[in-house]
Amino acid sequence: MRKTNFIFILLCLVFCILTSCKTKTDTTISYLPIFLYGDDTQALHILDVDKGNIFATDAKNVNAFSLFYGDWALIYAKTDDGVGYYNYINTLGNQLNNKRYKFATIMNENRAWVVLPGECINLIDNEGKTIASDKQWVQAFPFNEGKSIVKHAKKGWIVVDKFG
Numbered sequence: 359m360r361k362t363n364f365i366f367i368l369l370c371l372v373f374c375i376l377t378s379c380k381t382k383t384d385t386t387i388s389y390l391p392i393f394l395y396g397d398d399t400q401a402l403h404i405l406d407v408d409k410g411n412i413f414a415t416d417a418k419n420v421n422a423f424s425l426f427y428g429d430w431a432l433i434y435a436k437t438d439d440g441v442g443y444y445n446y447i448n449t450l451g452n453q454l455n456n457k458r459y460k461f462a463t464i465m466n467e468n469r470a471w472v473v474l475p476g477e478c479i480n481l482i483d484n485e486g487k488t489i490a491s492d493k494q495w496v497q498a499f500p501f502n503e504g505k506s507i508v509k510h511a512k513k514g515w516i517v518v519d520k521f522g
Contacts, residue, residue: 386407387407387425387426388406388407388408388426388449389404389405389406389407389426389431389449390404390405390407390425390426391403391404391405391415391423391424391425391426391431391433391447392404392405392412393420394412401414401415401420402414402415402417402420402423402433402447403415403451404447404449404451406449413451414451415447415451415452415453416447416451416452416453417433417435417445417447417451417453418435419435419436419437419438420433420434420435421434421435421436421442422434423447424464426449427464427465427466427500428465428466428467428468428484429448429449429484430446430447430448430454430464430465430470430484431446431447431448432444432445432446432462432463432464432465432470433445433446433447433453437458441458443458443459443460444458444459444460444461444462444472445457445458445459445462446462446465446470454484454485454486455486457472457474457486458474458475459472459473459474460473460474460475461473461479463498463499463500464500465484466500466501466502467501467502467503467504467520468483468484468520469481469482469483469484469489469501469506469520470482470500470501471498471499471500471506471508477491478491478492478493478495479491479492479495479496479497479498479508481498481518481522489520489521489522490518490521490522491522492510492522494510494511494512494513495508495509495510495511496509496510496511497509498518501520504519504520505517505518505519505520506518
């Protein structure tokens with residue numbers, strides 16, 4: 359157990375060092391997800407920072423959200439009966455699809471890791487299409503510079519490219 363934890367920490371450190379060594383350009387924030395409150399309700403809206411416009415989204419009952427990574431932000435919402443789920447919302451305010459993921463990472467580099475109820479971890483693209491899945495994947499981290507770290511049940515921690 360300690361050896362596995364040590365290897366995981368070592369892999370994370372190597373991953374962080376490698377990604378921080380590259381020269382990165384400053385990125386500007388063009389869109390921000392925001393909550394607007396009123397009439398005892400809260401609704402998710404998107405602020406177009408460049409134009410100063412605020413517009414509504416088609417996401418209902420959103421409890422939490424991430425910043426935008428590319429064109430997508432991760433949202434956490436609840437159904438009317440209180441069941442929580444994840445999905446994505448784009449800069450136009452539309453959800454990726456009508457699926458309700460029980461787990462999801464941020465969508466970075468047009469890739470994300472998701473889990474549908476009763477299924478294994480799936481790698482999806484920015485259109486919601488499954489790129490790869492493996493019943494042996496038990497944990498996954500968001501993509502950075504075309505790579506992700508995934509824990510495989512038998513192989514341990516592995517590095518996966520954008521095609522799985």
